[in-house]
Amino acid sequence: MNSFNAEKNQILSRRAIYIILLNLLAFAIIIVRLYYLQVLQSDKYRMMSDENRISTRFLIPPRGTIFDRNGETIAKNEQNFQALLIIEQTPDAEKTLQTFKNIISLSEDEENRIKKEIKNKRNFIPIKLKDNLDWEQVSEVLLHAPDLPGVEINEGLSRYYPKGELYAHVLGYVGPVSEKDKKDNPLYMVPGFKIGKSGLEKYYDYKLQGQSGTVKLEVNAYGRVMKEIERQSGTEGDSIILTIDSRLQKVAYDSFGEHSGAAVVLDVKNGEILAMVSVPSFNPNLFTNGISYKHWNELLNNERNPLTDKAISGQYSPGSTFKIVVALAALEAGVINADTRYYCNGAMKVGTSRFHCWNHYGHGSLNVVEALKYSCDIFFYETALRLGVDKIRDMALKLGLGASLNIGLENEKSGLIPSKAWKKARYDTSWTLGDSANTGIGQGYVLVTPLQLVTMLARVVNGGYNIKPTFIRQNDSSKKIKRLDISTRNIELVKQGMYEVVNAVGGTARKARFDINGAKMGGKTGTTQVRRITMNERKTGVISDKNLPWKLRNHAWFMGYAPADNPRYAVAVIVEHGSSGSGVAAPIAGRILQEAIKLNIK
């Protein structure tokens, strides 16, 4: 028995040694593995661990401020107070919401959105209760803080336009990044980041954006922020100083009263845009805060198109204002000179049609200065027929018509200066004498924007210098502006005509004349038909504009400059369906130029 058990015990001892060795081998495997993970691969896993826990977020930099030429702020960032709810910090989110509602009213839509977010969002992600709280509301919320567990006031920045509708078209507005905007810039992915959506906000977006900062946060597996590790603040966007003078801008805007239209004022010496308005306008601040559907539809369906910038996208026949171009082209081509006279008896035959002067009694015999002064149509039919459309076109393009001026606003239209080739391509019919005659008085196919028209005027009255309209101050006065190849004598002749339009007895805009310490206005009226006058109507008597619906009335143009003897400012005014260039547009232009002279804008 003993020996038997002794043998079994011996086997057991021997086998136990193997078992122990097996144990040791197993532990050796573990230790090698530990060494591999914690020493050899440590760097790799350390990085993966940091990737797990560190979340880098971008800080939205403050957007650059926009000033007018006098340093007045026209676009800035405003503190925006938001009330947020963090579900996990409130025992009963529904109850807290009801309490909040009693303090600060919420619309039904807002309430439904919040309820939905309470249900769907993770309980540590803040839910926006209300945006754009004013000081009073903020203090109300803070006062009731004990009854509002989990409610926080958060301070952010939102874009604010102090001048409201005055600059709506020029500045545009900012809005959240949309799918098609998304580029490589990671800042674009940050919720709440806004970019320029239209106007100069869009054109100078990159400059205004600034550099984003970053903040490194420690987050847990569920994405909850545990603490801040590191913060690098960004830099504010560059500020921009525009050439516009807010005082002039306001006068220009207000001068329209109930009318619809646009006005652009240039410094004729350097092309700086001193004012640019499109009326009616809208309040861009409504967009920042989220415009209501109803309000948006109102803007969209308004027949006066408040959303369109008529100063750059409104294309109109220039009407008689175009006679300046025709006159200069003819004088330069030698087709007429200062002494050339044509006889106007109220109508003439062009090809097979009869062409009428606006004054059907006729103006009698007149030279180019008188023809401009009275805005005689017959004189310019004759001139245009002798000159030909190509010469007119050359001069028009030289003076800045027919092509976009690229001032940086999208939707800037290029207008239209027709040519024989253009008509062939467009309508597949030949150019007729009638087309030439119509072009001679700025009707027919010719289209210009107010910006183009004022540029044309400025290039003429500044003595033929090729200025370009711009929103950016032209500090570098040494930069020589090139002179166009137009003779000074001919320019003076045309200017004489424009002077007499306003200041001579019988001039079409005499009612709008003014004299501020010797500073007078020169200019040219224009009235363009929106509808076609039939032969029948001409026989029975043309229906007066007053008796027509607004939409069918004539557009009224006036382009003017001052002081007449040494021009500084030029303005183009279009009054949509304003009926009369002399009666409606000229007084508005007069008011604007008077203000510019009084302000002595430099």
Add this chain to the structure above:
Amino acid sequence: MYGLESNNQIKWKDKIFQMSFIYIFLIVTLAFIGALILYSAANGSWQPWAVKHLLRFSVALVLMFALSLVDVQKYYKLAYWFYLITLILLFVVEISGHVGMGAQRWIDLKLFKIQPSELMKIGIVLFMARYFSSATIQGIKSIRGIIIPTIMTLLPVALIAAEPDLGTSLMVLITAGVMFFAAGVQWWKFALVGGALGGCLPVLWNFLHEYQQNRVLTFLNPERDPLGAGYHIIQSKIAFGSGGLFGKGFLHGTQTHLNFLPEKHTDFIFTMFSEEFGLLGSLSLIFLNMIVLAFGYMFAFRIRNYFARLTIIGLNTNYFLYVFINIAMVMGVLPVVGVPLPLISYGGTVMFSIMASFGIILCMSVCSNGDNLE
């Protein structure tokens, strides 16, 4: 007989003083280390795990001492009965699992729950120790002699695997296998069974549940499902690796405290420890466990009673498997099979079963009997 006094005749006081205090001290130390890690796992709080862990340990310590004072003869006599009752309980669990819904591992006794598969880890050891101690060498080395223990092994293994609890089932199988080996079953038989099993692997594969298959597949390539089943292993490896040589410091493990690592207080507690204390800490903890095992084997060499020696080797193997499988699986060396780290992981069942086995080891370690336990 060989003139041996019965254990009854030794006073329990004397018995206690014969026990290894260092062994007991190591066990207490491990439990306290467990409490500290659980304190960290709760982000520096004794609640909810650390306090309960220590309370459980205190109760389990009493159980350990109680079991250590039981007469060795009693274990010998009750070995088959204990095994049989546990086997019946496994049947009960299996049947009620079918009657009820889903996986069933527990029997609820209202006051506490018992997990028969956990009892079986001790039951199989006592059974094999008793069986082989009464067998002859010829019997052990014959085929006929190992038919009964093979059946008695495969029955509980199959029942536990069917629960399904692959980890425990494998542990029971390996423990039994090691005891076969210790008793002297020839090498070639193991080689034969091993070869046969290898051949059957593709067949066995189809018997596995889909989630078990997934675990194995994920183990072989954690990146195949980085957000699902592979997530645990990847995050665990990141925790190990980023811990480096010295660790991130007590309470400063980012993987664990920021919840990237799941199950940090149970199965993955070694990961948490390793992230905070690095390679040096991990080696220390492994070393502590190796000393505990070494003591066990030392006891087995010190005493002469065959039943007691084989029991110690079986229970020691059980403890070794816990430690090895747990650490190996959290490091991605073995598939994740849900084996906790004894004395450290939070959980009552393993705490009591492992302390019970320590109690039995202690009891055996001071067994002065010769071979006759009848």
